[in-house]
Amino acid sequence: MGDEWKGPLRQVGECRWEIPASYKKAMRTSGLIYASPEMVKDILSDQAPEQVANVACLPGVVGLSLAMPDIHWGYGFPIGGVAAFDAEEGIISPGGVGYDINCGMRLLRSDLTLDDVAPRLNDLMDDLAQTVPAGVGSEGPIKLSRSDLADVLVRGAAWAAEHGYGWPEDVGRLEERGALAGADATKVSGEAKKRGLRQLGTLGSGNHFVEIQVIEDVYDLVLARAFGLAKGQIVVMVHSGSRGLGHQVCTDYLAVMDLAVQRYGTNLPDRQLACAPVRSDEGRDYFAAMAGAANYAWANRTCLAHWVREAFARQFGRPARALGLDVVYDVAHNIAKFEKHEVAGEPGLRRKALLCVHRKGATRAFPAGHPDVVEAYRAAGQPVLVPGNMGTHSYVLVGTEQALAETWGSTCHGAGRRLSRSAAKRQVRGSELRRQLEAQGIQVRSHSDAGLAEEAPLAYKDVDQVVNAAERAGLSRRVVRMRPLGVLKG
Amino acid sequence: MRVFGHTADIGLAVRGTTLEDLFAWAAVGLTRLAVRPQRRPRAAGSTGEAAGPQALAPRRIPVSVPPAPDPEGLLVGWLNFLIYLLETEGLAYSAGTLRARRETDGLWRLTGELAARPVPPRGLRTTVKAATYHGLRVEWSPGPTPENPGGGLFRARVILDV
16 A cells, blocks of 8 residues: 555535645646545545646546545555546546556446356356457457457447347447547557457456356336346446557657657646646547547447357357347446536536546546437446445446536445555455455456455455445446356456 | 565565666566475486476577666666566566666656567466555665675565466
8 A cells, every 4th residue: 555645625515525726736627535434544645646636637628636535545546536537728637548448348238147047157257258258368260450449449239230249239248339529540549459460359357357146136116127127137247448459559659749748838747747738739639549549449339249148148048039138238347538517607507518537446426418418328327337346245336417517427336455466465365356256256267376365355445335325426426236157357 | 586465466676786687676576475485407318207408498588678768666666567578478577688768758668688588388386467556665775785785786676466
């Protein structure tokens, strides 16, 4: 862990903590951390609040520098950080998106129940472990040509569905319909493309996973029904991103921005916040490349869901469609997007403005009726998919009007780490953790015991606390809670 | 060379008597983090999983790192080049002949050649996504230092996203 943060933090609401703009001379606005009182000690245990203050120093920031309840120390922006910048006068920063561009979650529903799955869980997990390429250095069976890759970068999930790795109706249930507009494959470097050629349809490693879950609690029957979810139902959660291609896009453009900072005379409190004006050549090029990587990630999760459907179909001897393995939703939690939001205008008036909203370890959470929510859920509100850790619950939430008004329509993205990977490994051995989880009835498949230990439940905050704090702050509401049955770790 | 923890990531602290020496030690640290230790090649006719001498023969690769405004940026570019080689070519740093210098345009450049050995199947232990600029430091202590009584010492800290 890092040193304890000693800066000023003032409670300004039940789950709201302000870092005043007076804390640092360079701050252009205040910071606001959403957390319950019982979470604050953990949040102050490292330098994540300092990162909230640093983001408040960036040019063109609109509103506050925000952090969701799962905030933890990242590099540059905190993880759990949300900040919006004026689309004309503001900046765009690769450090505000992160290396794993469009890391995100997908949820598949099913017509199966615990009684259907329990007797076959062992075989199902073995099949998933065989079918889903996972682990360090994993490559998949999809061999893209360079022109295929250029299509993936622009068309995202639709490319995968059209090439037999998904269903046509899947794209209608994805954030941005699985393709962020503005992608330009020519802005993605040859190195990034090379990293992406053999990795489509692979899970990766670290905290990425495929998890079979059962819905244990329903908090809102009407919304659960609108999302096609019910108590006792089996669902499958997929967590992955843009793999090496996205990492390379971030690396490439951080080097570009590192020089741009000098060219534009931008003062930064942390070099990882390297940025360029949104309207500069560097800013436009980064957005075009980042959108390409985001689209690669949506195609990747579409392919991963396809491998999951294949494994279920084999184990149950019925086509995936007959098992009802439909996409519920898919969210990005590392991304920058241009969105229209209400901002303060003339005294006492609000006006709509185009903003470049950075969400790094935060999930969009738009309310019912918002035009950017896919048609299937426009009347209900946007589903928000929040994983816990492999030993605890995960959630489906729904976006709110209050989130739209306060956080540019954003909420938490997961439990949030509290221990470093090395600290986690010092506290538990992978083999011991596997036994503990299996004693709880959770089957684990992992390519590495060390990798398993790094992702141990004790390394994460309590997801129930995170989700409750987000709800108490009005940023999202709980719809259902799931319990893990089987985890394939990347 | 030592490894230190960071909540989401992992850091490397390295030292070197010259900038090139520092970069070489950073490369060693990255390789130790990312690649499992390899067994020594066994004698012909023996069995086991160890890769044969042919598989472990190093390849020589020209260094390709973008120019940077300072040695810190050059270090990040160097480590990211090695990460790229690991992921796309399956090649891990084993030795290098490097030259770091500041040129007349004010930018720092790294040139030279490295010897990289192929990583056997399942030889990777951790995916390192990238070297970051966060908390990045390269510092020069004028000599003499305990580690180098004859001169000064470069010290660097870099956080890796894993």
